[in-house]
Amino acid sequence: MLFYLLSAFFQLQGMHGMSSYKEDFRFCAERRQTVEGHVRYEIQQDAITISNGADGLNISAPFPPGPQQSWALPTLLGTYRFCVYWFQDDRLFNLTYGISHTYQLSNQANYSFSSLNYTCQGSRDGPNLLNNISYAFNNGSVNHSLPSITECKFDLGKRDQKEMVQISNMEEEMRQTELKLKSLETHHSSDENGPPEDPFLFLHQLESKLGELEFQGDRKSFEGTVMHANVQKVPPQIPANVPIEVTLKENRVVSKFKVNLPKKVFEKTRDGIENGEMKVVVVSATSKTLFQDDSNSLLGGNVVGISVGNMPVHGLPKEERISITFWHHPLQRNLTPKCVFWDVGSKASHPGKWNASGCEVMKEEHQTTCLCDHLTFFAVLMVSSPDIDHIHYEYLTIVTYVGCIISALASLFTIFFFLCSKKKQRDHIVYVHMNLLWAIFLLDMSFLIAVPLAPTRDTACKAGGMFLHFGVLACLTWMAIEGYSLYRLVIEVFKSYVKHLLLKLCLVGWGLPICIVCLIFVIDQSHYGPTSFKVYEAAGEYTNSTICWITKKEINNFLNLGYLSLVLFFNSIMLATMVYEILKLRHREHHWEYVVMLLGLSCVLGIPWGLVFFAFTSGTFKLVAVYLFTIINSLQGFLIFLWYLAKVLQSRRSNSMQCTTSNSLKLQSSSTSI
16 A cells, blocks of 8 residues: 555656646646557647547647657556646647656647637546546636546637738748848948948838737747747737736847736827727847947847837836836846837938937846836846946046146156255266156146147147157156166166266157157147047946047057056066165165165056056956056155155255265165156
């Protein structure tokens, strides 16, 4: 008895089966298997027949069979529960037998019906009797139980030839639309010139033809390789909401979406429909390139078009907006979903763009819901979250302007104080410091005038851009000369001497930036002028700010950043060499003070400019790096002024004292470098 109960527990399967799915037809029963047998499937006209025999199950339906028409049943004998399912949307006609056995009878189960007539036969006893029989259709809205029988036939009725032709034509139309989209996708990824074609024109044409389709039943679905179409009739008594759910099998990012239409949508379109029968058309298409924005991508590359009776719907009240929910994988942290619709352009050369007006987004970890007040083609645009928004931009602007003014005044005052000093320095390193201060002063002043000149005449803005570029290059060049001079100062114990060294350094420090700027200007004058950059107010919403600078991004990215990289690399080598030379002086006292002093000098020279490379990162780290870069660099001249002032005060207090070594004096004076 225990063995029988255990076997019955494991073999009586299918009580629930797949009843939770939205099947269009379901037939379930219990069958006692006394011998090994088979499932056999055959095609027949306008009916579904399930017949039980001692050697197995015989099933026939008006659907083309797959590559296999016979399957072996489980070898373990006993009582099994089986169910026959028909999914119209997926065109599947399946059989489940027990727990783990599923047989796909047909994958082309395309047939329209609105009612079922059945006839069942068989004796009330016998080994081939089916027990606990039930059948359902129309998504479970009709559900009946039947007495025990051996065979049951469900008459689907003869198909309307006109409907068959319409459905066949619509399937061909969908295939042609997919071919057109693939052709546009190939043209879009090529280098061919010409005005871009709008893929939404083909989708609109397909949407219109779907709205004119006449068919039996409540809904009809069409499945393609990259497209899905659903046409659903709206009952005369309009419900409060009409939900339509679509599963996307080929989309790896978005698994499915659900459209929910409120009653207000149908009230707005009812008067414009002549025959009084309203249909909801939902068209979905997926492409990796066609529908993408210039700088942002679409969620799963998927767009969803919704229409009711080919009538325009807009201006829905907030509490009765349509909703589209997308189920997807977790999104990246730096991406923000934004609900948009396709705004058709007025010119052939500008077919349209994505627009977010009238739409609101509700974001969760695995799903995104769009609430919109109109019907059209929708999508979820993945916008890169701004790391520096307009609030931080305003703070950075204030810091930059204040810092540049202070730095310029401090640099000018330091240079003036040095020129008026009665006791001139003989070491060329001091004159290198003064040239660096001149470069910092020019950079600060050129930046202060670059923004106000942007709205002015083109010639003035070009001059301002050239002046600003010259200031940047001069500052970088003199920083490299500072590193070289400090290196020479440390190894000058070898009495190395270069004739007219300061003159040669000045030719390099000022001549090289002038040559580079003039060469760029001679090649193309348009390389300098007003340049715009985005200031984000929120994700996807930004305004343009303009400055007189380099208009070609390649020059800024490769020349300026490459030049900065060389300067930082060169100064790092100079620093490593100087530290090594000082550490060798074991007999000298306080040599660690020199090492610390050199490290401080190298940090001031290298780190503030090196922070510019962290602008390519994202998040809080980028924001902190930008703030540090702005504060330290804008106050660079002021920091030199503070050191120079401290050195003058220290010199006055220690007039009577003698320096221990000339090398010590040189290293102390070299600390003015930044």
